[in-house]
């Protein structure tokens with residue numbers, strides 16, 4: 001099997017069961033309605049977050065234009081009033097400038113309206129996704145600063161759902177569907193650990209933690225990006241790279257029938273546990 005870049009979502013699959021990850025590499029697709037629902041919900045969320053960033057960019061541009069237009073109006077009106085007050089000869093010019101100023105006021109009203117509509121959309125999207133005032137980025141090339149996260153050193157790449165910009169650090173956030181567990185699942189911790197590693201490698205600043213959100217209505221789980229998690233991510237990456245190089249085989253890593261019953265690759269799995 002050729003050596004290939006490992007993605008953070010593959011690490012999640014590997015954390016769930018190494019064999020599930022390996023079956024996927026061999027082309028055995030995941031089945032089940034929950035898989036499709038998860039993909040659809042992720043797409044919907046990705047589109048909404050993209051819209052939010054587009055709207056915020058539009059809003060910034062409209063604000064800048066509005067400030068320029070208002071400054072022009074103020075300058076025009078000031079000059080017009082000065083002419084009207086002190087010059088007897090240029091009264092017509094004063095009136096013309098005043099009329100132009102009024103015309104620009106209509107233009108300013110249009111930009112103000114656009115800004116209000118845009119602000120309303122932004123507030124709604126931020127409310128829907130409980131984002132508060134956090135400064136976010138999505139790793140899809142929309143913002144110039146955020147590339148897809150990659151690490152040649154670790155043979156790893158990935159795209160968290162979004163990143164929170166907190167001063168110099170970028171905190172990766174992964175959104176999961178389903179009910180919020182008391183503690184995040186091992187496979188999800190491994191995935192967010194991979195994103196933390198990628199954030200650190202890409203931006204050169206170690207994030208203090210990553211976030212896992214089980215639905216937007218719930219408080220996120222914060223997963224500390226410490227030496228323990230870094231060690232775990234490295235260990236699993238080494239195993240995965242060894243499997244890709246043919247030095248190791250992938251096998252089931254558990255004895256839980258329920259886990260196999262819930263596994264989306266159970267149909268094509270030779271090591272599936274049965275009741």
Ligand code: SF4
Pocket residue numbers: 016017018019020021023252253259260261263264265266269270271272273
């Ligand atoms: S069916 Fe069980 S052993 Fe097979 S991939 Fe899924 S979890 Fe692993």
